[in-house]
Amino acid sequence: MRDQRLPPSSPGFWRSPVRGPWFTSVLGVVLLVGITVLFVTGLLSYAAYNPDLSPVNDKTPDKGILGFYLFAWPTGPYWLYRLTQGVHVTLGITIVPVLLAKLWSVVPKLFALPPVRSLAHGLERISLLLLVGGALFEFVTGVLNVQLDYVFPGSFYPLHFYGAWVFFAAFVVHVLLRAPAAVRNLRRMRSGKGPEGEAGGEPDFPLVSPRPAAPTVSRRGSLWLVGGGSLALFVTTVGQSFDGPLRRTALLAPHGFADPGSGPGGFQINKTAAYRGISARERSDEVWRLAVTGPSGTVRLSRAELLDLPLHSSALPIACVEGWSTSDQWWRGVRLRDLAALVGYEADAAPDVLVESLQRHGAFRSAALRANQVRDERSLLALDVNGEPLTPDHGHPARIIVPAAPGVLNTKWVARMTFGDL
Incomplete structure (x- = not known):
């Protein structure tokens, strides 16, 4: 909802009554926890490949100190990778609505003038550029990989690996710069005083519109909407990591996952023998050794x-x-x-x-x-x-x-x- 008579650099251009420090802070706290878990489970996935068995297993050339390797991946419990990677992928898909809502909530700040007012503000703007770009890159490539749609240029492994480090570095800088304000907003909300900026505006670029349009949904209602979207994605994804009837709910799993066939070999595969170029003759009992x-x-x-x-x-x-x-x-x-x-x-x-x-x-x-x-x-x-x-x-x-x-x-x-x- 915008006022087309004003430029985007004017706070009055952005008229949604939903935007505000409290709404943004709640989403930010959810992302703080979720993205931290994503990064840790991503590092565990990297470790599971035993990347120092180079160059065979290492798909991230010239990684330098980014590819630190702390331990040999264990063989127990036997379901360990099933758990860590299931959490990584399911959580990554589940928080997509939260990420989009967070980006929507702060989009007015991208048009704030002047673009840089101080050294701290300049660092924040740079971190935001890397943060938003890195987040979109990581989530888009991750979702495409889950769906086996390899449309991105180059190998998924180095692209996702290096993108994760750029994104997480910007994420850490952003958290250090913005966490104090987010915590204050949440404390004020709990005390019933209302978040900062609700009454008096913010010193840089207010998220609360000075000319808000008539509300069609409350901020809490908007959070319920975002949460409902995340819940829907969770329900239609998590089943791919479980057994039994829940597996049939994994509607967002790769094509063919829900019905892999029956019999002793009736369980999921990624690539067929034909796709990998394996002929019947070379794998026959007469030829193969x-x-x-x-x-x-x-x-x-x-x-x-x-x-x-x-x-x-x-x-x-x-x-x-x-x-x-x-x-x-x-x-x-x-x-x-x-x-x-x-x-x-x-x-x-x-x-x-x-x-x-x-x-x-x-x-x-x-x-x-x-x-x-x-x-x-x-x-x-x-x-x-x-x-x-x-x-x-x-x-x-x-x-x-x-x-x-x-x-x-x-x-x-x-x-x-x-x-x-x-």
Whole structure:
């Protein structure tokens, strides 16, 4: 709602009675908590990829100190990545209405004149430019990635990684500059005095219009509207991280998620064998051989020979960076530590392993696993799932399954495994 007779730099141009310091402060507090959780879970997702297994797993070249790596990603609890990435994606989608409402509430300040009145004000304006641009970039690329729409230029991993650091740095500066005023507004609201600027205006550019239009909804009503939008997004997203009937409510999950089919292989996939260029011939039992390399040389094993080795079972989910996860599936195959023992290592001293796929293209044609992942007794080169051989789209003739690892590290259509320090 605007008065077209006035320029945007005039407070009277913006006539919505909803805008005000209290409305903006409430949204800001919600974003302060939500974005902090998003950033922390994003860093955990980065750590889960074991990025210092470079250059195999590291998709953020020249990251410098931004790519600090504090610990080797654990294998327990086995649902850890399912939880952290589910929170990251579900929360990111849920707070989109809050972010949009916050940007709408402060848009008049973008037109304030003069643009810079002091050093502190100049820093705030720069932080706002980076904050708004970074927020839109991170949320847009994140939502597109969740929907498997890779329309952005370049790889999602470095774009989202570097964008997150720019956004969060601006976010921290903005919080330091604006938190005192937000806290004062909330305290005044609780005391019944009304927020700053409601009566006397603000010293820089008032959010409260001096000529407000007739209200159609109260500020509290507007917050309920924003909250309802967030609740609707939450309800239609969160199901992709759960089992049972709730899974069918995940209407915003990637295409095909809600109905992955039936039978032993009836659970979610991201990319099919055909999409990755895996031909029926090269994965056939007559042609395919797994090459396992270590200090004692290379062993080549057919699927039948792998099935003759001691087999073990693990009940594990698959959880992907897009936020979705499967329920626990029952996998059967050869332990990774036992494969390491075939090529010269003690099972309890198995090292890192480089896993290479048959696939022709894609960001993770190969992936590396840490020694703690290889040594875990639940980590398998899976041959069967839910009592049946793997389907082509689930990685036949063999795939990796590791507890708590991102789905992309659970390499499908495995062709070669090289054990040793990476």
